[in-house]
Amino acid sequence: MDKLLRINMSVEGGPNASVDQMGEYAGLAGRALTSAVVAREVPPLAHPLSEDNKLVIAPGMLSGSLAAMSGRMSVGCKSPLTGGIKEANSGGQASQVLARLGYAAIILEGKPRDSDLYRIFINKDGVNIIPDNSLKGLGNYDLVEKMKREYGDKIACISIGQAGEMKMSAASVAFTDMELRPTRHAGRGGVGAVMGAKGVKVIVLDDTGMTARAPKDPEKFKAANRAFVEGLRRHPVTGEGLPAFGTNVLANVINEAGGYPTHNFMWGRFLGVSKISGETEAETEVARGGVATHGCHRGCTIQCSGIYMDKDGHYLSKQPEYETVWAHGANCGIDDLDAIAMLDRLDDDFGLDTIEMGATIGVAMEAGLARFGDAEAAIRLIREVGKGTPLGRILGNGAAVTGKVFGVERVPVVKGQALPAYDPRAIQGMGVTYATSTMGADHTAGYAVTANVLKVGGYVDPLKAEGQIELSRNLQIATAAIDATGMCLFIAFAVLDQPQTFQALLDLLNSFYGLELTGDDVTALGKKILTMERDFNKRAGFTRQQDRLPEFFRKELLPPHNSVFQVSDEDLDRVFNW
């Protein structure tokens, strides 16, 4: 993993691939690499769909090795949704495969001179870029089936559906899972639209003939991996809760706390929560012959995913995760798990971000396009997006655009990106991260709960009034660093509670690369990433005014606790003071 694969789509006579050395990017991977390339090589004022934007697809530091949980892939560009820098990441098989092929990143550059659509095949022998207009208009599922017929089932695919082809701002990039289904998505920020603008429908990876990346110190690496896996298995979240119920296990708890946004962030509790909770979802999956404990890539030991069957026992979708169930469920007043799984399937097929689309349908419902709770109407609206009707084009460009077109005041977005499944009026600290993240409203930006181990930015007394700002800052730093490693963010729970598991993570990195990293180095990496991203956004025209929540979160009381977002603007402006 010591080279960059640059594919220039603008070249006269057809796209051209070239292999570049890492140069100044040496040592970077995952989000650190995608953000470094975008910050250095993309003009901040470029139109996101123009030839000047670049789409960077980068595995993590340990991807392609035998390290557990190391299969996350980062996708970076200037976002068509936010207008700022973007890193969206995903599970699936592609990260491991691309890393084994030796590439630290694929960088799609330029823009085709014609309207052809391309597929790219990469294996140990090189890169083949083929115009293939027969792929036009295919959903991700049919597309992957077609690639499977052509290349066999030992491949991994990176693709876009119809939404990406239509360059919609809610379009995702899909990654195939272990069953070769396009169920894992770099969802946020419209990264699929940028891939569509590059004219690339699918990248097929085949690592046949390649072996796992070898560590510098195999014995230490093996021992560290064993300790790391033991730590994950020992912890009640990564060893029990997530495998049993998946991420949607949070639904009941957040609902009880009054922070489960319902009916487009009108209330903090959803009456139908028990019908769509993780507990009910897991029970339904098992009863129908599906799977409630499943990994999204080889080497996953947490297994927070699953397989959802319809009433007749046929595959419908992967287990819809917490954010998806909330977005298409409570946020739209829908308490029908089968309808939510169908919406998840359609999002995956069309290549759409489930959070953005759930929030968008919620805004559309508030505008009167459908009644809250009407699952059939929600499915119809998503189908409009897939077909690319005029209404679908509006919806497919996200909640902010939809709110503007239909005159809705209550639009839950920051920097144009929809808020995820936690109401910031009930959980104020999450509101700080939503407001100030470089990515727009993003729950994962401050997800890694490692701050008290890393002591990033100094230890914070949780009882101090100003604790929320410092905690959000520390969490964003820690998250940026973990995103660079390519490790699943869910490892953070075990790392938080078990210092020896955090040490095992450092040992994995050190034994693999022959380094002597400490917690301070990890902190420095996180700060470096955020600094690059903030600088890009500043050059793209962002000011402190973009680091704010929508006004209604300060004005409207959220039942049942009747709270509003109380963190001052002055405090929000302190988040990145380090």
Added chain:
Amino acid sequence: MTVKPGFVPFFFPLLQKGFVLKTEVGCSLRELLAERFGISMEYIENRIQTVFLDGKPVDDMDAAAVRDGAVLALSSAMPGLLGAIMRKGGYYSRLRSPVSHLENGDAPRQTDGQVVVKLFNLTSPELGPLFLERGIRVDAEDLRDLFRSRPHDLEEGCVEAAVDGRQVDPAMLPSWDFTALQVYLEIRTV
């Protein structure tokens, strides 16, 4: 109802929605769990990671007082930053300060009363059988919906059923017309 041991999880969906228990109230949350419900201190300390009292996350189980009509929800360790935020006495509890439970009223009088209990995630299979065996009050409509959701499993898993002291065919339960709004449900295993 008398059911096969493997059939007890059939009833867990009722537990996440909430059931009513008659008990002595006016005590601390810890006393309620340990002394009234008989849950071990080890389980309360280590396994129950998040507790809600009337929808508010509790940090101090000794200070939190349980009043008549209280709603109590129990959860094991939860994922994500939000899981950490909701954890009792956790490092990140500051991030939810506006909704945290604060005990600032007068100490309540000890008296007979009732509480609503919700069991989430791992607490459901771990504590659920205990409560089901002792008997819980559930919403009649919820119970009917549960019976109707998997009638064939019900016939297979239920060995014996009695309504108001009279033996009934388990196959009849999905269409049973419960006259009251709440049903007292006891589950025994063979």
